[in-house]
Amino acid sequence: xKRWLVLGSGAIVQEAFLPAFSFLGxxxxxxxxxxxxxxxxxxxxxxxxxxxxxxxxxxxAVRPDDAAxxxxxxxxxxxxxxxxxxLEAGMDVLCEKPLALEKExxxxxxxxxxxxxxxxxxxxxxxxxxxYRVAKRLLAAGLLGRLEAIHVEQGGxxxxxxxxxxxxxxxxxxxxxxxxxxxxxxxxxxxxxxEMADYRDDWQGGVEADVQAxxxxxxxxxxxxxxxxxxxxxxxxxxxxxxxxxxxxxGSIDRLIFxxxxxxxxxxxxxxxxxQSVAADPxxxxxxxxxxxxxxxxxxxxxxxxxxxxVAARASGLVEQAYRARRLPGPRQGTDDPRPRLQPAAVAVxxxxxxxxxxxxxxxxxxxxxxxxxxxxxxxxxxxxARLPLDFRQADLLEPAAVQQAFEGCRYxxxxxxxxDGEGRDRVTVDGTKNIVEAAIAAKAExxxxxxxxxxxxxxxxxxxxxxxxxxAGGEYGRSKAAVERWCLERARTSPSTRIVLLLPSAVFGPxxxxxxxxxxxxxxxxxxxxxxxxxxxxxxVYVDNLVxxxxxxxxxxxxxxxxFIVNDGCTTWRQFLTPIVAPWLPSLRDYQPGELARAxxxxxxxxxxxxxxxxxxxxxxFRRELLASSIGPLARRLGNLTGVGVRKPSTQTRITAxxxxxxxxxxxxxxxxxxxxxxxxxxxxxARSVLGWSSHVSLEEGQRRTVxxxxxxxxxx
Numbered sequence: 106x107k108r109w110l111v112l113g114s115g116a117i118v119q120e121a122f123l124p125a126f127s128f129l130g131x132x133x134x135x136x137x138x139x140x141x142x143x144x145x146x147x148x149x150x151x152x153x154x155x156x157x158x159x160x161x162x163x164x165x166a167v168r169p170d171d172a173a174x175x176x177x178x179x180x181x182x183x184x185x186x187x188x189x190x191x192l193e194a195g196m197d198v199l200c201e202k203p204l205a206l207e208k209e210x211x212x213x214x215x216x217x218x219x220x221x222x223x224x225x226x227x228x229x230x231x232x233x234x235x236x237y238r239v240a241k242r243l244l245a246a247g248l249l250g251r252l253e254a255i256h257v258e259q260g261g262x263x264x265x266x267x268x269x270x271x272x273x274x275x276x277x278x279x280x281x282x283x284x285x286x287x288x289x290x291x292x293x294x295x296x297x298x299x300e301m302a303d304y305r306d307d308w309q310g311g312v313e314a315d316v317q318a319x320x321x322x323x324x325x326x327x328x329x330x331x332x333x334x335x336x337x338x339x340x341x342x343x344x345x346x347x348x349x350x351x352x353x354x355x356g357s358i359d360r361l362i363f364x365x366x367x368x369x370x371x372x373x374x375x376x377x378x379x380x381q382s383v384a385a386d387p388x389x390x391x392x393x394x395x396x397x398x399x400x401x402x403x404x405x406x407x408x409x410x411x412x413x414x415x416v417a418a419r420a421s422g423l424v425e426q427a428y429r430a431r432r433l434p435g436p437r438q439g440t441d442d443p444r445p446r447l448q449p450a451a452v453a454v455x456x457x458x459x460x461x462x463x464x465x466x467x468x469x470x471x472x473x474x475x476x477x478x479x480x481x482x483x484x485x486x487x488x489x490x491a492r493l494p495l496d497f498r499q500a501d502l503l504e505p506a507a508v509q510q511a512f513e514g515c516r517y518x519x520x521x522x523x524x525x526d527g528e529g530r531d532r533v534t535v536d537g538t539k540n541i542v543e544a545a546i547a548a549k550a551e552x553x554x555x556x557x558x559x560x561x562x563x564x565x566x567x568x569x570x571x572x573x574x575x576x577x578a579g580g581e582y583g584r585s586k587a588a589v590e591r592w593c594l595e596r597a598r599t600s601p602s603t604r605i606v607l608l609l610p611s612a613v614f615g616p617x618x619x620x621x622x623x624x625x626x627x628x629x630x631x632x633x634x635x636x637x638x639x640x641x642x643x644x645x646x647v648y649v650d651n652l653v654x655x656x657x658x659x660x661x662x663x664x665x666x667x668x669x670f671i672v673n674d675g676c677t678t679w680r681q682f683l684t685p686i687v688a689p690w691l692p693s694l695r696d697y698q699p700g701e702l703a704r705a706x707x708x709x710x711x712x713x714x715x716x717x718x719x720x721x722x723x724x725x726x727x728f729r730r731e732l733l734a735s736s737i738g739p740l741a742r743r744l745g746n747l748t749g750v751g752v753r754k755p756s757t758q759t760r761i762t763a764x765x766x767x768x769x770x771x772x773x774x775x776x777x778x779x780x781x782x783x784x785x786x787x788x789x790x791x792x793a794r795s796v797l798g799w800s801s802h803v804s805l806e807e808g809q810r811r812t813v814x815x816x817x818x819x820x821x822x823x
């Protein structure tokens with residue numbers, strides 16, 4: 106039996122390679138090398154030899170009988186070096202895709218493998234999916250006639266359980282290098298060599314998360330790719346020929362759908378014998394077992410794999426071409442821009458992966474700030490902001506030393522993070538904020554701006570300003586935010602030089618918003634939204650860009666020190682505010698009297714469709730976090746109990762999740778009354794306007810227009 110060396114111990118090893126090794130009976134004698142091995146992984150596989158070491162040092166000391174073949178799963182930037190060292194050591198190599206981000210590097214590695222008499226394969230795993238293999242045979246058999254087009258859509262919230270920043274570092278590439286190489290390889294497998302016709306992405310100096318690419322084959326086949334780590338797409342692979350279409354539907358490993366041209370018929374196909382070399386039911390890990398078995402057999406026959414370095418070079422060359430053609434936009438806040446300005450300097454932001462935080466760091470980059478520091482708990486939520494040139498710093502807000510180190514040399518600190526889920530979330534909100542402020546003072550920062558909420562004032566009748574007493578709404582969230590405010594205002598009195606400013610926004614809406622943007626649209630699309638008292642309650646709202654203006658001004662105005670400011674664009678009815686967001690479903694929306702939904706719910710008349718609607722929403726981590734911070738936080742925690750969706754359980758079956766499935770219609774949940782009910786509060790921003798010089802540059806109508814445009818792009822509007 107061959108001895109295998111696995112370089113890396115990340116999610117792809119834990120979720121795919123090691124289960125495949127186990128299925129094949131190859132675990133004994135396998136060595137896994139990484140800088141850090143998760144203890145749970147080590148304890149679960151006593152037959153595997155785990156070595157904590159740098160791969161370079163390990164390979165320098167490796168003996169010829171230590172391993173005959175290597176699997177490389179390290180971050181992309183290490184593939185060239187690791188593959189070279191393994192080949193020089195006399196090993197056959199199976200490397201995770203992409204082999205490299207440059208075509209010439211792939212070719213050079215291919216030539217090295219030939220010179221050493223070794224095999225070098227690239228794990229283009231979709232070639233092992235039964236559905237694609239069957240599609241290839243059907244195309245060759247003439248089922249589709251002449252191939253005319255290939256259309257690929259793959260998108261959804263990034264959910265791969267990344268343990269490091271590797272997926273979000275520019276040297277490793279973004280979604281085009283990660284997922285795109287798979288589909289570029291498949292498209293060439295089906296249509297032959299491709300040439301890039303058009304490429305667009307959202308890159309701004311970091312790593313792209315949203316891509317649209319158009320290519321052409323030498324035979325004239327059109328290939329269109331849409332890839333996203335941010336928004337739901339159709340998640341299908343579509344082959345169009347002169348005689349019909351062949352679709353591999355979302356999440357399918359062994360299923361295809363054939364639609365003969367002009368017939369209106371639909372033929373569902375399943376691969377009866379999923380794999381060539383292993384007897385296993387179709388699954389993600391089984392595809393890896395097939396790949397390993399075929400590669401091992403190729404070693405025995407000294408037969409090059411179907412996706413070797415020279416084949417991989419073609420897809421990598423297309424990625425390289427796309428990346429080289431990009432141009433980094435310069436600062437976009439010109440002198441004629443009416444938005445407030447802040448002198449670029451060292452800056453740090455907490456909560457940057459959230460709705461408001463993502464817009465703030467985007468503005469800072471536009472204004473010329475170089476690599477704003479972003480404090481993060483972990484890497485899994487970085488996709489929305491990783492396209493920007495940011496300096497990610499992992500730090501626990503409850504560890505003062507780590508926070509202080511992250512703030513060294515910073516002039517501005519923006520604190521938007523709060524305890525969102527899990528036990529001790531109130532500690533993160535309260536003690537975490539104290540640590541942030543103390544670290545800012547210790548770093549001699551000029552200012553720290555802390556984002557609070559109007560929830561601390563409750564919902565009194567009539568006009569309400571900063572002189573109102575604390576009446577926290579929203580349960581634990583409101584109470585902890587009120588505690589933060591009291592402490593910050595007291596600390597401001599003794600802060601030697603660092604200014605402390607508090608902002609209290611109302612209902613924030615706009616692109617990428619959840620509670621007051623995605624939520625009503627999603628509920629309305631599933632029949633789970635309705636008007637309370639005709640939508641006559643008062644909505645206090647602020648467009649996200651206007652809130653960012655206030656955050657910038659709070660940092661720029663010395664007179665803001667030790668004060669808190671309500672940030673509210675205005676007040677209108679919920680019906681006027683939400684109508685553009687729910688417009689596609691407006692005719693079907695019912696009107697409910699106050700308390701009617703709660704009475705129906707308690708009587709057990711909730712329809713089953715609501716549970717499915719909430720499951721679709723609860724599956725979105727960013728939605729759960731924002732909802733927990735809204736005025737209905739305590740009720741929102743019941744969402745997990747109702748749906749069975751935990752707040753921290755990621756999917757590990759694919760790098761990009763499928764969009765929520767269509768759900769049946771259901772009655773609205775009773776808690777929409779807490780969000781969109783009959784409140785009569787009118788929050789005043791007169792103080793922010795007079796002291797900060799703040800104004801709403803984006804009107805309600807323009808904000809609604811931009812929001813609807815986003816909803817269409819995000820596939821939340823038809």
